[in-house]
Amino acid sequence: MSSGFEVDTKSGIPIYVQVVEQVRRRVESGSLEAGDRLPTVRALAGELSIAPNTIVKAYNELQGMGLIESRPGVGTVISSDVETVSREQRVESFEARLRELVRDAVSLGISQDELWDLVDREFDRAR
Structure with missing residues (x-):
């Protein structure tokens, strides 16, 4: 039975990193759970x-x-703390994206007040 993992040996990304990222993404998406x-x-x-x-x-x-x-007699499993760890990693990822968006806003000449207005509008739409 296939695990669904795939690697691209020509991508330039180390294979172990590809495996790590696939597990991390599956945990974040909920397709792998504790x-x-x-x-x-x-x-x-x-x-x-x-x-x-x-x-x-x-x-x-x-x-x-x-x-x-690693659990003796069971094998390698998704951690029971995965929700906490996954949330922390998602927040870190969000912060990285936010830093990039703020840098983009500054480079476009968007003021801090304009940016807050945009964020407030999007936040209201998301609710």
Whole structure:
């Protein structure tokens, strides 16, 4: 059975980073939830035709981020703290996008008051 993970060896993005990002995005989207099992290192490496050490590196990174944990007798699963961790990461991602938008506004000559007016209008629409 396929895990749905894919890697592009020609993209220039390290393969372990591609795996990390796919897990992170699946957690953020809700397609992976707390307790969901990930493929074993050997199974995923075989499916993707890559070295097992690459998957180990990706899983170690994900564990360091608090997104996955290893459970004896069960395997590698999405962490029970994933909602908290995922929200923190989504907020960080939002802040990065916001910084970019503010820099764009400044470069376009939009004043702080104009920007706040735009934000207020969008916030009202979103509610």
